[in-house]
Amino acid sequence: MKEVNSGDVLSLCKRRGFIYPSYEIYGGIAGLYDYGPLGTQMKTNIMDLWRSIYALEEGFVEIDSDIVGPEMVFKASGHAENFQDLMVTCKLCGEGFRADHLAKDFHPNPGALSKKELGELIVRENIKCPLCKGDLSEVEEFNLMFKTKIGPGSGRIGYLRPETAQGIFVNYPNLYRYMRETLPFGAIQIGRAYRNEISPRQGVIRLREFNQMEAELFVDPVDKRWPRFSAVRDNKVRLVPNTDEVEIETTFGEALDKGIIAHETIAYFLWVTQRFLTKAGVDPKRMRFRQHLKTEMAHYACDCWDAEALLSYGWTEIVGIADRGAWDLTRHMQYSQADLTAFKRFDQPQEVERKAFKPKYGLLGPEFKARSAKVGKALEAADISLLKDGKVELDVDGEKLSISDKYFDIVDVKEKVNGVKFVPHVIEPSHGLDRILYTCLEHAYTLGEENYVTLNLTVDAAPIKVGVLPLMGKDDLDKKGMEIDRTLRERGIATYFDDSGSIGRRYARLDEVGTPYCVTIDYEVFENGTVTIRDRRTTKQVRVPESEVVHVIEQLLHGRPFEELIAKV
RNA sequence: GCAGGUGUAAUCUAGUGGUUAGGAUCUUAGCCUUCCAAGCUAAAGGCCCGGGUUCGAAUCCCGGCACCUGCACCA
Structure with a gap:
């Protein structure tokens, strides 16, 4: 079989109505593509297949959340902070540059410098525009999110979502109630997401507007077993663990037993992903799972596997399966003040004995006057471990107070505890729909005698x-x-x-x-x-x-x- | 973003500073045709965009845009 070339595939895509470059009559825009009649049908088919697996077979619920979101959501998610590059523009010719690139002759590790440090370095070393020698602007942040305003006039700052996941996280309390407050449960969403890539390339592999199919599974952090895993553990899988980065062929069960895969839930959804991709038309021989290196792990993840497909572009990530831990919900709790926990009822209510502060209101009153009630409440709520050198540091209405032990006793209290509140962990299988669709096309592309082209699409994917x-x-x-x-x-x-x-x-x-x-x-x-x-x-x-x-x-x-x-x- | 390359019809491509830009595939209409890209006739369809040089630019130069390759980036 002749080597498949992405140009041939894209040429066929355009000729036969799968994918068109967007706004072509105006010269096109890098990173934007339209789906034609066949591409749209095929995309729908892949979505339907994915839905049937997650919604029907696995029982996830589907939602459809907004594409535009207020700034606070992305501050909480970390995208406002971590999702940007520092840029300078030339005041003369208007060209933009990455500030750390300009600074690389003057600093061993410019990528680690802050905005302020880079600005100072550029002034100190008198760095000019590499093109026209013009003066450079202040260092500015270039965020990879598309920014907009919500409402007229000054409005509120909004962003187009860089991933669909946040729409599920911010709906966690609604979904938790909908699911009758029982874990584990999963939610899925299919939709568009936006990243203002500096350099979109490789056809539909890196887009500025793209389609995601994301699943968020909320689980008990201390129980990441998965009941149906036993039924799939003997299936074969190709893995590239992050220990030595060598590809191995094994079974899901064996990889789990050897500790290569962190836990049953991840292992199970690796299998689900493999099954989905194969049904959609990804060639099993050109597919594998690669574990993220510790250094490569996203700012939130604590274990992460990529499903990779071998394309003419090389091994390409098409699905990411991450254990995001409690990161997302914890952040949204901090930023929104909402309660994003789950409650786990004990089989038997437990009698818990603990030591606690018992305020002496008779002494607090004269000392703290009107605030004494608040101080007392704060003491009652405080943990005994805060006691140091006979004093307790408390935060009362934003003011730090040091309370000495003459104002309280330490007593044993018995409490009946019915359960425990915790922040669920999130397991996220996140699919790049456009990449999957392209992979199906390229893997299906077969060149026969006399350049006879056959697309061996699967029955499920075929438009x-x-x-x-x-x-x-x-x-x-x-x-x-x-x-x-x-x-x-x-x-x-x-x-x-x-x-x-x-x-x-x-x-x-x-x-x-x-x-x-x-x-x-x-x-x-x-x-x-x-x-x-x-x-x-x-x-x-x-x-x-x-x-x-x-x-x-x-x-x-x-x-x-x-x-x-x-x-x- | 940097460096290099490319840009002629829906697709693949020939071509030259000078008449009406040539071919193939595809498409459409008609004819023909009893199972794997057949044939005949006809039609439709193109020099990426802008500026410059020139009597004259699709061709040379500059800029833009897009695509390809490498580097950088990639939550």
């Missing part, structure tokens, strides 16, 4: 499921064809009716857009009432009665092997 082809556009063959076409469509099957030109050309056209089956109506339909079904992969045909063709097609689309039909005939 057109069945071509309906009368051998001739006359002698009532076309009428028969139209009847069959109509019936298939009434059953919800996407067809393409074509009675023009030679039959070979029509097969070729349909092969090129990945249509798995063709129904061909030839003259035998008038002799014995049969038509043929052609299989794209083998180009073999079987003959079935016209009355059964819809039923057989439905079976094929639900996974019945074509070979079985041949054997039967």
Whole structure:
């Protein structure tokens, strides 16, 4: 097989209506692409497949949250802070530069410098514009989020979301209640996200506007087992652990037992991901899971695996599966003051004995006057470990107070505890839909004899499921064809009716857009009432009665092997 | 963002400082055609954008935009 080249794939995508460069008549914009008729259908198919796995099989609930969000959300998420580069612009020619790049001749590690330090360095070393020697502006932050305003006038600052996940996190209290306050539970969202990439490249692999399918699973931090894992543990998987970065083939169970994968839940969703990708049409031989290096781990993650596909661009991340710990919910609790915890009821209420401060209100009153009640409450709430050298440091209405032990006793209190509140951990399988779609296309792209192109898309992904082809556009063959076409469509099957030109050309056209089956109506339909079904992969045909063709097609689309039909005939 | 390369029709491409930019594929119409890109006839469709040099620019120069490769970046 000849080497697949991304240019050939993108050329086909454009020619046959999968993907178009956006705003092409105005010269195009880097990092923006439109889906054409076939691409849109294929994207919908992949989304439906993913939904059927997460929503139906795994029981996740789906939401659809806003694309625009207020600044505070992204301060909490860390994107406002971590998601930016420091830039300077030339006052003369207006060109922009990364400040740390300009500083690299004057500092061993300019990437580590702050905005202020970089600004000072540029002034001190008298760094000028590398292009025109003009003076440089102050150091400014270039955030990779698209900024906007919410509302008229000065408005509130808003950003287009850089990932769909935050929409699920901020809805955690609603979803927790919806799920009747039981963990674990999962929520999914499919939607657009935006990153103002400095240098979009590689077709739809790095986009400025892209599609994500994200799942957020909320779990008990002390119980990351997964009941159904035992059913999948013997399946094979290719892993690249972060210990020695060598690819190994093993089973999910073995990788878990050896401690390569952190826990059952991650392991289970690696399997779910592998199954989903394979069904969508990613070649299992060109796919693996790579564990993030400790240094590479995102600002929130505590374990992370990428599903990678081998493309003409090299190994490319298409899904990320991260254990984000309590990071997101904790941050949103801090910034929003909302309660984003879960409550775990003990089997038996527990009697807990602990030491506590018992304020002596008789002495507090004269000393603290009107505030004494608040001081007392603060003491009661304070943990005994705060006691140091006979004093307790307290924060009362923002004021630090030091309370000496003559104002309280230390007593044993018995409390009945029904359960414990905790911040759930989040396991996140996050899918780049555009990358997955492109991977399916490239992995399906097959160049045969005389440059005959076949897209071996899976039945699930293929935008057109069945071509309906009368051998001739006359002698009532076309009428028969139209009847069959109509019936298939009434059953919800996407067809393409074509009675023009030679039959070979029509097969070729349909092969090129990945249509798995063709129904061909030839003259035998008038002799014995049969038509043929052609299989794209083998180009073999079987003959079935016209009355059964819809039923057989439905079976094929639900996974019945074509070979079985041949054997039967 | 840096360096290099490329830009001719939906796709692949030929071409030259000078008449009407050539071919192939694809598409459409008609004819023909009883299963894997057949044939005939006709039609439609193009020099990435802007500026400069020139009597004349698709061609040379500059700028922009897009794409490709490498580097950098990649929560």
